[in-house]
Amino acid sequence: MSPLVTFDINAIILGMVVVVLVIFGLVGLGFIIFTLFRWRGRENRSIDSVLLQIAVPRGNEIKIDAMEQLFAGLFAIKKGGWKQRFSVQPTISFEIVARPEDIKFYVWTPKSLKDLVEKQIHGAYQDAEILEIDEYNIFTKDGKVAYKSLQLKKQNYYPVKVFKDLPTDPLAAITSTLGKMGEGEAAAIQVLISPAGSDWQKQGNKFIADTKKQESDPEKAKFSVPAKTLEAVESKIAKPGFEVSIRIIAVAPQKGMADAHLRNIVGAFEQFSSELSGFKKRKIRRKGTFMEDFLYRxxxxxxxxxxxxxxxxxxxLATIYHFPNKLVTTPHIYWLYAKTTPAPAEVPTQGLYLGMS
Structure with missing residues (x-):
């Protein structure tokens, strides 16, 4: 083969490689541009929000499944049609914040969804007190910060353990770790939710169908997937799903103590691990990005x-986050002992004097 022919072949191969790389580059660039377009205005949406502090009576007997109904009701915020393709779904954050001898529950929501969120909370917890408050701050000038984000270990259609599978209220283990904050220490758990599409449910249905089809063929059947696994997947995909981000932050004067608190809190999430799935630590490349995502939700x-x-x-979701009842005996939880009520409408606000005549 002459050198000229060899050169032509090499040039053609090089040209094809360049074309392929350019195509992949353009596709990647297009994906990034489209993603940025969908997320446009997220800072403004984050600022246009309210933080609600939730307190419930200490003696309440409301079960965890009430919180499940609350989350199911919030699925109504899902955008449909073309909106779900060209913009992101709304986000609501359910949070627990701990300081020395103080554990409080919060819900952060866009202002446009405040009424719906309050309605859902009162629908599940009739006696709950909901107060709109200023943003909390767990950080201190010289405090050391430890942080983690959690994600599912396996495909989304595999379930973690739910409250029906657990011997005790899982909130007790979580609040127990939060109740150990000392002077100058604090911690926060943030559970962000956004309504999910149906793709994950379709994947679950495909997994079930493919497994049943394979096991119905005597030549291919291995029966490697237990029937209870298929039942568990079917049970999970039958209910509304949410895209979830779980973030945990611990603050302390010494880095070692912040790390210890973080390990304890993350360890409390091990109780949700099942044979099918559980939580693992999400890789965090930049602290700055994590902190921005945490602060802006x-x-x-x-x-x-x-x-x-x-x-x-x-x-x-209800298993991981719910408001406490009388079975959660962790010290320092902020309970509602007396609920304030507005004065009757007929009571005058001016010209009324009380005292001795």
């Missing part, structure tokens, strides 16, 4: 380096 814009979006259904 952003859902992750991209899922890179092995990270992916986790989806939990309403039952799983």
């Amino acid at each position: 952003y859902q992750p814009m991209f899922h890179l380096f092995g990270n992916r979006q986790s989806i939990l259904n309403s039952e799983e």
